[in-house]
Amino acid sequence: MNSSSEDVLKALSNSTRRTIMRQISEKGTATYTEIMQVLGLDPSLMSGKFNYHLKELTEAGLIERLNGDYMITDLGKKALILVDQVGRDVKIDQYGVLSAVMSMSPKRELDLFLYQMGTVFGLFVGVFSLVAAVLTYGVSWTLFWPSVALGLAALVIALRSTWKMVGIIRKMKLGLSSLVFLQLNWFLIRSPNRNGFLIITFFAIGSFVNGFLFLLLSYSGELALYSLQWVGMLLGTIFTTLLTIALTARVRSRTLQLEAAGIE
Numbered sequence: 001m002n003s004s005s006e007d008v009l010k011a012l013s014n015s016t017r018r019t020i021m022r023q024i025s026e027k028g029t030a031t032y033t034e035i036m037q038v039l040g041l042d043p044s045l046m047s048g049k050f051n052y053h054l055k056e057l058t059e060a061g062l063i064e065r066l067n068g069d070y071m072i073t074d075l076g077k078k079a080l081i082l083v084d085q086v087g088r089d090v091k092i093d094q095y096g097v098l099s100a101v102m103s104m105s106p107k108r109e110l111d112l113f114l115y116q117m118g119t120v121f122g123l124f125v126g127v128f129s130l131v132a133a134v135l136t137y138g139v140s141w142t143l144f145w146p147s148v149a150l151g152l153a154a155l156v157i158a159l160r161s162t163w164k165m166v167g168i169i170r171k172m173k174l175g176l177s178s179l180v181f182l183q184l185n186w187f188l189i190r191s192p193n194r195n196g197f198l199i200i201t202f203f204a205i206g207s208f209v210n211g212f213l214f215l216l217l218s219y220s221g222e223l224a225l226y227s228l229q230w231v232g233m234l235l236g237t238i239f240t241t242l243l244t245i246a247l248t249a250r251v252r253s254r255t256l257q258l259e260a261a262g263i264e
Contacts, residue, residue: 007059008075011057012062019038021062021079023035024063025077054070107259118165125208125211128151132151196254203243207240207244214234
């Protein structure tokens with residue numbers, strides 16, 4: 001057994017350190033103060049002992065610190081899985097899904113999430129846009145051609161995203177367990193970016209619903225073309241779409257920071 005393995009086993013032998021790791025893992029990231037509060041430690045009395053535990057975990061390579069926040073490393077994720085399996089005396093990850101999710105790097109997580117979003121929303125936008133094109137054909141060329149263009153572009157994005165998504169999932173070799181990744185909440189298991197992913201999903205849904213209502217009301221005649229309400233809904237759709245893109249860019253930037261720090 002090499003020294004690094006001994007350091008890991010030593011770090012995991014203490015219940016306080018295991019609690020610290022679980023707290024960080026469950027939150028994705030956690031600050032010094034947040035961890036102390038969960039443990040019920042008095043900063044004025046117990047900071048020395050707490051710092052010792054953090055040092056042991058850091059030197060063992062189980063946690064990392066980035067911009068003041070503590071995060072679980074790839075080794076730490078694997079160690080937690082092992083601790084859970086041994087502690088419960090059951091095979092909690094018999095299909096390998098948990099291990100697959102926790103072993104993904106932040107970049108791979110982001111790629112998979114975005115490809116899934118591209119597949120789901122690409123299909124929805126593509127289908128609804130082409131339906132709108134059929135309904136507006138010969139009725140309103142102002143709505144027909146944009147609907148056709150948007151529908152085709154969305155379907156191309158959906159096909160490309162699906163191809164990329166399947167490529168990532170196949171590498172995990174999970175068999176039928178890969179069906180877990182057909183839903184958009186797999187990242188809630190343990191991901192440093194899960195809060196960002198949830199916010200992106202929320203605004204993406206808002207953008208889609210707003211755009212759908214815009215097309216529906218425009219076609220039904222309840223929303224007069226170029227009226228104040230028409231312009232307002234169009235701008236609202238554009239705004240939520242741009243906000244979704246901006247949030248995605250922010251999460252991507254955070255992902256690059258995590259990658260640079262070597263955290264997986």
